[in-house]
Amino acid sequence: MSCVSANEEIAYKLKNKSCHLGDTIIVTSKMILSIDIMKIVKEAIGLRSDGTVVADGNNSENQCDVDNWKGIVAIAASSSHTVGLKNDGTLVTCGWNAYGKSDVSDWIDIIAVVAGADQTIGLKADGAIVYAGDSNSSLSAVSR
Numbered sequence: 001m002s003c004v005s006a007n008e009e010i011a012y013k014l015k016n017k018s019c020h021l022g023d024t025i026i027v028t029s030k031m032i033l034s035i036d037i038m039k040i041v042k043e044a045i046g047l048r049s050d051g052t053v054v055a056d057g058n059n060s061e062n063q064c065d066v067d068n069w070k071g072i073v074a075i076a077a078s079s080s081h082t083v084g085l086k087n088d089g090t091l092v093t094c095g096w097n098a099y100g101k102s103d104v105s106d107w108i109d110i111i112a113v114v115a116g117a118d119q120t121i122g123l124k125a126d127g128a129i130v131y132a133g134d135s136n137s138s139l140s141a142v143s144r
Helices: 005-014
Strands: 001-005 024-027 032-040 043-048 053-057 072-079 083-088 091-095 110-115 119-124 129-134
Touching: 024 043, 043 072, 053 083, 083 110
Parallel strands: 001 024, 072 110
Antiparallel strands: 024 032, 032 043, 043 053, 072 083, 083 091, 110 119, 119 129
8 A cells, every 4th residue: 555645745644644554655756665653652754765764743752853864774663762774784863762772873784673662673784683772671682
């Protein structure tokens, strides 16, 4: 399913969930490649084909402060933080850093990322899984 909208309609469609996770949204001349919608807090993070990111909705923890992100190839979001995977295999984050879940500045060679409520999880090119955040989670066997 795809949702097509003009710039002035995108925020309304995202906030009101006319579009869903995995939908494609066309914003005039820029295609949003993927979208991560947080259903509880009504925020949406979108990755454009030019490597920039758009966000709208609840920004109580600054989790929508993605305006300056460039070179992004994948995104992930929790209810309080947003993670961007850069084309060089490093990450950028914004939002609340509870449990150190955004302490990923030294991560390299990342090829995929997931943002959980209390952690950030990355898959490295060599197959290793790394995480930052709540050490009381079920990820105790995963390297930090």
